[in-house]
Amino acid sequence: MSLPAENLRVVLASRPVGEPVLSDFRVESVPVPEVSSGQLLLRTRYLSLDPYMRGRMSDAKSYAEPMAVGDVMVGGTVCDVIESREPGIDVGDIVLAFSGWQQYAVADARHVRKLDPRLAPPRTALGVLGMPGFTAYAGLLEIGRPQPGETVVVAAASGPVGSAVGQIAKIKGARAVGIAGGPEKCAYLTELGFDAAIDHRAPNFAEQLAAAVPGGIDVYFENVGGAVWDAVLPLLNTYARVPVCGLISQYNRTSRPEGPDRAPALMSAILTRSLTIRGFIQSEFVGTRYADFIGEMSEWVHQGRVQYREDIVNGLENAPAAFIGMLEGRNFGKLIVNVGMTEQ
Amino acid sequence: MSLPAENLRVVLASRPVGEPVLSDFRVESVPVPEVSSGQLLLRTRYLSLDPYMRGRMSDAKSYAEPMAVGDVMVGGTVCDVIESREPGIDVGDIVLAFSGWQQYAVADARHVRKLDPRLAPPRTALGVLGMPGFTAYAGLLEIGRPQPGETVVVAAASGPVGSAVGQIAKIKGARAVGIAGGPEKCAYLTELGFDAAIDHRAPNFAEQLAAAVPGGIDVYFENVGGAVWDAVLPLLNTYARVPVCGLISQYNRTSRPEGPDRAPALMSAILTRSLTIRGFIQSEFVGTRYADFIGEMSEWVHQGRVQYREDIVNGLENAPAAFIGMLEGRNFGKLIVNVGMTEQ
Known part of the structure; x- marks a missing residue:
């Protein structure tokens, strides 16, 4: 498989004053990064949009460091491994990562978790099982x-x-x-x-x-x-x-x-x-309760005692508008961006 | 021993607006009440003054019912038993009670706790051990x-x-x-x-x-x-x-x-x-920690690892001024009124 050359991503263009607006985000294209030992090249299937991201866009101290202007927007993702330099993780594996609002990302293997699609739909790792x-x-x-x-x-x-x-x-x-x-x-x-x-x-x-x-x-x-x-x-x-x-x-x-x-x-x-x-x-x-x-x-979930609903938006370029809408309560269910890279 | 005829007590005369003032309290004299079966007649040695009493003077709902205007001011006390109609509690016993701002009170025996003056000074039951x-x-x-x-x-x-x-x-x-x-x-x-x-x-x-x-x-x-x-x-x-x-x-x-x-x-x-x-x-x-x-x-306390300080005010009639001062931080240590009845 030939590797992609271009990586579409969404960065923080400016810190929002009040409600974020589209111009606070910038969609840009950069070269796909190189993979070193112990790392993986990931292709994003699904990006999770969550309210905490609003806090990361501000420069106020919170429980996490704020993003810098120009940084890729942070976020949890479900990705395909398309290149691996880590034993035990293979091309074709599906992983939960925190690779943000972009089509491709390099991640340290220790920062991802392999998902078994036979046990649950991989997207649930961003929602009800995430x-x-x-x-x-x-x-x-x-x-x-x-x-x-x-x-x-x-x-x-x-x-x-x-x-x-x-x-x-x-x-x-x-x-x-x-x-x-x-x-x-x-x-x-x-x-x-x-x-x-x-x-x-x-x-x-x-x-x-x-x-x-x-x-x-x-x-x-x-x-x-x-x-x-x-x-x-x-x-x-x-x-x-x-x-x-x-x-x-x-x-x-x-x-x-x-x-x-x-x-x-x-x-x-x-x-x-x-x-x-x-x-x-x-x-x-x-540490204490995740396994439980x-x-x-x-x-x-398997028994149907906990049901869940997803609100899927297609295309990474639509993530900013979907995120802004979520802060206004316009989503209905877990908001996920189908980054649309699974067919390549 | 002849029983006393008169009981000096301090009642809530009016609900304070802001800081309590002396006229919110009234000192009055009433007959000493009669004792029924299962009850004790108590003579107050010491009255505890505590900040929570301010809340009880208001009519706002809190964790305890408010006092009614005319009620005896509530409060913890250390008392001598001067008449007992309860087996197991004798005249001369010293008890912790909640008999309020008054010289004498009738209490149900099940609402008092006997104090052993050989173990600790009885006043500590209002403070460090209370x-x-x-x-x-x-x-x-x-x-x-x-x-x-x-x-x-x-x-x-x-x-x-x-x-x-x-x-x-x-x-x-x-x-x-x-x-x-x-x-x-x-x-x-x-x-x-x-x-x-x-x-x-x-x-x-x-x-x-x-x-x-x-x-x-x-x-x-x-x-x-x-x-x-x-x-x-x-x-x-x-x-x-x-x-x-x-x-x-x-x-x-x-x-x-x-x-x-x-x-x-x-x-x-x-x-x-x-x-x-x-x-x-x-x-x-x-229920869970008092015995510990x-x-x-x-x-x-016995080892001197926890020390305590008391601020003793003499005379029940001085309780209102002492209480008002406590709310302004004028006491220095546990504020206790020596009701002054121990010599009678």
């Missing part, structure tokens, strides 16, 4: 710890994290209440077995949420912040747990929100109701 | 979980909770940094073995605190809120734990603080640094 699924699993079970009969609430509930949170909560015997944008997504939550689905766009959203949790909220899996959090906080029971894995509603914010300052009231709520608010990144739990996750979640 | 000490012990060890070499910061550090937090942190091999108001209290922290003592009244308090924690803060034991919390938050390390047992700086607040709204930034900090913020009331841990506490803490 980082989003593990975020749901680890955050809910290690921090949320739902007990039978308790009420678990999750927002962005039709997305890859939220849908897994609700379905795992059901498996653990809890009530699951999902929040999503629009009637179509809410109908999907009901299909998944959520006990209630609330549309956060409804004018009486807060009242609807309160009515859906007559016994209060024991676990709120926080991945959005903003108006949803405002509606949830008064409903949290004593000893409620709030795993915080994302605040997508805040990521595009450019100014401090207007007063009054509600931080003291938040601390008072934490005190008087013995709340636990706990931020986390899934990587914290990889793969075992249990694969079985649940 | 609720404040247990608050420190349970919050630090169950939520803070300091590891050897980590840095623990506590405010109100010369008080009964803070001083125990710092000293237990040292026993567990952590660095202890205390925050207190004024040079005298800071000097006392150094005597107790704190690694650093910072005066929150210093104009460059935040800079001094940052300099005292070159490796950041791993555990912040929160009992004050306000400006101390503002200085602490930027210094919290990834995975820092914040047990929240009090927010004394907020208790007298009457209006929502001015903007910007810092609650979203607080949530962002929790997310990006994987913080744990956990409110608690010591009673949560009584009494055993360990008694030994540490």
Whole structure:
């Protein structure tokens, strides 16, 4: 097989101010890099688009280093190995990599994980059996710890994290209440077995949420912040747990929100109701829970007890628009770019 | 022994607006109540004054029901039993009770705990070996979980909770940094073995605190809120734990603080640094840790590894002024009212 000469990629052209716009990204073509010993040349099948990428585009310190302007946009990928200089990984293997928004990439072999397409569709390694699924699993079970009969609430509930949170909560015997944008997504939550689905766009959203949790909220899996959090906080029971894995509603914010300052009231709520608010990144739990996750979640998916939905966008050049739309909630299911290189 | 006829007591005269004032309390004299089967007549030796009482004076829902106007002010007490209608408790026994701001009280025998004055001075049951000490012990060890070499910061550090937090942190091999108001209290922290003592009244308090924690803060034991919390938050390390047992700086607040709204930034900090913020009331841990506490803490006190300081005010009629002063940080050590009935 002759190797490709050109590598199409998407780089960070400028740091977004508020909502990212298309001009913050630049599609460029560069030579395909050379492979050294211990490395692989990868051809991207699928690129995962995830909210955390918005944080990496800013220069604010977060849990990961920001990207530099000009860097290839980061991201998880499912790739074909098209050249290998590592024993044990062969041309034709399919791997999970973190090779970003590009058609080809060189990766150290120790940074990829071989996928067995007989066990599960390779794309699930970007979703229900990958980082989003593990975020749901680890955050809910290690921090949320739902007990039978308790009420678990999750927002962005039709997305890859939220849908897994609700379905795992059901498996653990809890009530699951999902929040999503629009009637179509809410109908999907009901299909998944959520006990209630609330549309956060409804004018009486807060009242609807309160009515859906007559016994209060024991676990709120926080991945959005903003108006949803405002509606949830008064409903949290004593000893409620709030795993915080994302605040997508805040990521595009450019100014401090207007007063009054509600931080003291938040601390008072934490005190008087013995709340636990706990931020986390899934990587914290990889060492202790990843093997359990793969075992249990694969079985649940196989049994149909955890279902998942994908939103596939074709063509790397469409990744920026798809990413911008995701931050506005326009995707429906795990957002994946079919980079379209599988036919070459 | 002839029974007393008159019972002096302090009742809630009106709900405070902001800082309590003397007219929010009323000293009154009522007949000593009658004792029924299973009950005791108690004569108060010592009354404990604690910040949580401020919350009980308001009508806002908190972890405990508010007092009604006209109710006797609540509070822990050390009392002599002067009449007993319960087998196994004798006249002359000393008990820990929750009989409030009054000279005499009738209590159900099952609501008191006998104290052995040969094991420890009875007053310690209100402080280092009582609720404040247990608050420190349970919050630090169950939520803070300091590891050897980590840095623990506590405010109100010369008080009964803070001083125990710092000293237990040292026993567990952590660095202890205390925050207190004024040079005298800071000097006392150094005597107790704190690694650093910072005066929150210093104009460059935040800079001094940052300099005292070159490796950041791993555990912040929160009992004050306000400006101390503002200085602490930027210094919290990834995975820092914040047990929240009090927010004394907020208790007298009457209006929502001015903007910007810092609650979203607080949530962002929790997310990006994987913080744990956990409110608690010591009673949560009584079932699981109280026996450990009494055993360990008694030994540490006996060994001199945990020292304590008391601030004794004489006369029940002086309790309101002492309580108001405590909310302003004017006490120095565990504030106890010597009700002065021991000589009768």
